[in-house]
Amino acid sequence: MKTFNEPILVTRPYLPSLEMYKSKLAEVWANQWLTNNGPVVRRFATRLAEVLDVAEARTSLFVNGTLALEIVYQALGLDTPGAEVITTPFTFVATSHALRRVGATPVFADVDLDTLCMTPESAEKLITEKTKAIVPVHVYGHPCDLDGFERLAKKYDLRLIYDAAHAFGVKVNGKSIADYGDASMFSFHSTKLFHSIEGGLLTFRKPELKAALERLKNFAIRSETECDNIGTNAKMNELAALMGECCLDVLPELISHRKAIYDTYAEVFEGQDNVRLLPRPEKMYGYEITHNYAYVPVLFKDFETRERVYETLKQYNIFTRRYFYPLLSDFEPYRTTTGATPIARQAADCVLSLPSYHGLDLADVRDVAKNILESVK
Numbered sequence: 030m031k032t033f034n035e036p037i038l039v040t041r042p043y044l045p046s047l048e049m050y051k052s053k054l055a056e057v058w059a060n061q062w063l064t065n066n067g068p069v070v071r072r073f074a075t076r077l078a079e080v081l082d083v084a085e086a087r088t089s090l091f092v093n094g095t096l097a098l099e100i101v102y103q104a105l106g107l108d109t110p111g112a113e114v115i116t117t118p119f120t121f122v123a124t125s126h127a128l129r130r131v132g133a134t135p136v137f138a139d140v141d142l143d144t145l146c147m148t149p150e151s152a153e154k155l156i157t158e159k160t161k162a163i164v165p166v167h168v169y170g171h172p173c174d175l176d177g178f179e180r181l182a183k184k185y186d187l188r189l190i191y192d193a194a195h196a197f198g199v200k201v202n203g204k205s206i207a208d209y210g211d212a213s214m215f216s217f218h219s220t221k222l223f224h225s226i227e228g229g230l231l232t233f234r235k236p237e238l239k240a241a242l243e244r245l246k247n248f249a250i251r252s253e254t255e256c257d258n259i260g261t262n263a264k265m266n267e268l269a270a271l272m273g274e275c276c277l278d279v280l281p282e283l284i285s286h287r288k289a290i291y292d293t294y295a296e297v298f299e300g301q302d303n304v305r306l307l308p309r310p311e312k313m314y315g316y317e318i319t320h321n322y323a324y325v326p327v328l329f330k331d332f333e334t335r336e337r338v339y340e341t342l343k344q345y346n347i348f349t350r351r352y353f354y355p356l357l358s359d360f361e362p363y364r365t366t367t368g369a370t371p372i373a374r375q376a377a378d379c380v381l382s383l384p385s386y387h388g389l390d391l392a393d394v395r396d397v398a399k400n401i402l403e404s405v406k
């Protein structure tokens with residue numbers, strides 16, 4: 030087994046050259062404008078809308094993905110007392126924390142073993158008269174069954190909000206994944222494929238929503254003398270937007286290197302039945318998918334094997350992560366939340382996210398994969 034001299038982490042943020050970032054800072058210094066919808070944030074928002082092919086009037090930028098979720102949940106009325114929202118327990122805590130913070134109750138539905146995304150069939154079984162919305166997660170950037178959820182939302186007149194934190198750059202039938210449901214949230218956290226240090230973007234169906242979102246992220250003040258709702262501070266700042274622009278300049282390269290990493294793992298794991306790399310099919314649910322390869326999740330045969338591999342790799346200076354273990358329903362605030370999710374539990378017990386980031390050498394990826402095969406024996 031190979032021991033690495035430098036730690037191999039699950040992810041590292043892409044950084045532009047220091048010279049380039051410094052030279053771009055000159056614009057901010059000249060403007061003397063740091064936050065509160067400054068010119069760089071406005072330009073970044075315009076560029077994002079172009080990249081996602083969504084009218085800018087149907088987008089809103091935020092300081093991070095969690096507050097973006099919280100605000101869209103509020104703006105879409107999920108803060109009404111007693112509201113239940115069907116979502117997945119196989120995700121990062123933020124998906125449900127944001128629900129709880131607006132006063133809604135998450136109800137957990139199960140996922141399927143191919144994508145680890147929540148299924149419409151599992152969600153439908155949990156719908157009651159208290160259900161107000163469905164929040165599926167495109168987990169690891171893999172699209173959910175978009176048509177299935179659209180049908181479900183229409184049938185029961187529910188809001189449909191996608192947690193697309195991992196899915197920036199993913200396309201479905203050549204069209205951006207930003208254009209589904211009532212709204213989608215993309216996270217631009219530093220650990221993401223594409224980032225702005227911290228950041229989040231909402232895309233939404235109805236442009237009428239924009240004014241409400243823009244106000245809620247700015248304390249819900251209407252003017253110097255008017256405030257008519259409980260808002261918060263969730264504005265992106267100029268330095269974050271500058272970093273976002275630097276990353277946007279190289280987005281195709283960021284995705285193609287992740288794909289090369291994924292393909293390298295796939296090559297080494299080919300024909301091995303004790304490590305299952307989550308597939309990235311070009312066609313699924315009847316549509317064509319352009320993946321972003323944001324994460325490299327693998328499944329082992331059981332919990333003990335996963336734990337052994339996770340611990341063994343550390344001894345060789347390789348730091349994988351058990352995204353997403355434990356299941357949300359096992360965290361203290363969610364223990365009483367209803368919904369049996371055996372497949373999500375199996376996934377949480379057996380999954381490991383492997384190192385993948387810009388600058389990770391493909392020869393190192395090959396060695397990490399070989400170490401995994403050795404430690405699983």
Ligand code: T4K
Pocket residue numbers: 038039040041042093094095096120121123124166192194195216217218219220228229348350352
């Ligand atoms: N919904 C979903 C489905 C999400 O996955 C997330 C966030 C959200 C909503 C909320 O979006 P944001 O509010 O975050 O925009 C990380 C991220 O903090 C979090 O953004 C992300 N999901 C989650 C999946 O992962 P940790 O606790 O794993 O991060 P940390 O600090 O342990 O870093 C991971 C690895 O990256 C480490 O090996 C260290 C390395 N690293 C990290 C940072 C920040 C670096 O090398 N440099 C860095 O600057 O949560």
